[in-house]
Amino acid sequence: MLANDDLQQRWWNLEAKLAERFGKKPDMETILFLIGIQELGDIKGKFTKEQKQDLMHIAVCSLLSQSGYYELEKVDEDGWPHFKQLRPMPDMSMPAQENFLKDHILLYFEQNNFDK
Numbered sequence: 001m002l003a004n005d006d007l008q009q010r011w012w013n014l015e016a017k018l019a020e021r022f023g024k025k026p027d028m029e030t031i032l033f034l035i036g037i038q039e040l041g042d043i044k045g046k047f048t049k050e051q052k053q054d055l056m057h058i059a060v061c062s063l064l065s066q067s068g069y070y071e072l073e074k075v076d077e078d079g080w081p082h083f084k085q086l087r088p089m090p091d092m093s094m095p096a097q098e099n100f101l102k103d104h105i106l107l108y109f110e111q112n113n114f115d116k
Helices: 002-022 028-040 049-065 094-111
Strands: 070-075 081-085
Touching (some): 002 094, 049 081, 049 094
Antiparallel strands (some): 070 081
16 A cells, blocks of 8 residues: 555645646646647647647557557647557556556656656
């Protein structure tokens, strides 16, 4: 259980840093949206609902590529990345899936020097 406690503490620390930076505590979808924008590299004022969903998908694929589940296949003419799945995700309970994703998000922010 110690690993989960450490994961939860690291998650709370990340939420606090993001809240300090953006003025309010983000939920998981907001964090995925931010990662998607970062990965797209195109920050514009407005995204459609469909584009927001696509950005969260980009985020999840980028995050899970760290563990070999996806890889970048191409970037289309509009600059949007497209991924291909390399292997299936393991069967997990919803809480385990959430922790799996949190762990990948924490690794992403660590690798991108957000905590510095």
